[in-house]
Amino acid sequence: MSNTVVCAVCDARLKVPEGYQGKSLRCPKCAASVSLLAPVPSPRPAKAVEVIEEEDFEEEVRPKKKMGRERARTWVMGPAICVITIGGLGSAFAVLGLLFYIINVLRIMGEPGLRIDFGGFLIGLIVLAVAIGFSAFLTFAGTQMVRLQNYAASMAGCILLILSSFCTFASTVVGTSSLMAHAPRGMGIAAGLHGMVAIVISGVLLVVGVAGVIILAREDVRRCYS
Numbered sequence: 001m002s003n004t005v006v007c008a009v010c011d012a013r014l015k016v017p018e019g020y021q022g023k024s025l026r027c028p029k030c031a032a033s034v035s036l037l038a039p040v041p042s043p044r045p046a047k048a049v050e051v052i053e054e055e056d057f058e059e060e061v062r063p064k065k066k067m068g069r070e071r072a073r074t075w076v077m078g079p080a081i082c083v084i085t086i087g088g089l090g091s092a093f094a095v096l097g098l099l100f101y102i103i104n105v106l107r108i109m110g111e112p113g114l115r116i117d118f119g120g121f122l123i124g125l126i127v128l129a130v131a132i133g134f135s136a137f138l139t140f141a142g143t144q145m146v147r148l149q150n151y152a153a154s155m156a157g158c159i160l161l162i163l164s165s166f167c168t169f170a171s172t173v174v175g176t177s178s179l180m181a182h183a184p185r186g187m188g189i190a191a192g193l194h195g196m197v198a199i200v201i202s203g204v205l206l207v208v209g210v211a212g213v214i215i216l217a218r219e220d221v222r223r224c225y226s
Contacts, residue, residue: 008032010029072220076145080212083142094135098132161208165206167200168201
């Protein structure tokens with residue numbers, strides 16, 4: 001069963017099948033939009049216009065709204081600020097650790113009878129340099145997230161946070177267990193507290209990294225990157 005409506009622009013009588021109420025169709029005669037809130041009878045004698053069959057209608061398809069850059073920036077802002085903060089703090093502590101390391105080595109070299117293990121010295125320098133580079137890259141990745149630029153660097157920064165959280169957790173569990181087993185009672189308690197703090201930090205890294213990956217994996221967010 002069908003209903004008849006009248007186009008408000010060209011007065012064409014249009015046959016509309018059941019189930020089209022509440023939709024908007026396009027009149028094939030004049031291409032005007034016809035709203036079908038309810039069957040509308042003709043208010044005046046219809047003109048001699050050919051009755052259009054239902055298959056001639058073109059239903060209007062409203063395009064989905066795309067996420068704008070400002071809205072996408074609000075999505076990534078939280079993880080981005082956390083990544084920048086973690087990278088900045090990591091860089092600061094790594095640079096301070098490098099300075100204290102060099103000062104301690106120079107002090108040992110100045111003591112008579114003490115020798116420096118240059119192999120261990122070079123390994124220490126490499127570890128601190130990697131820590132500085134890693135933290136600096138996290139800061140860079142966070143700033144790229146805020147600007148919605150360099151999608152690859154943004155995603156890489158979040159993935160590195162996830163990997164570093166697992167590494168931190170594993171090294172903390174192994175190191176703390178060894179210290180608590182062999183250290184004196186007082187030092188064992190301090191080692192346990194230090195391990196708990198490190199585990200909490202690894203959990204924060206994991207949460208921030210996973211949240212960043214989930215948000216960046218959204219198709220509408222990815223399209224907003226320039």
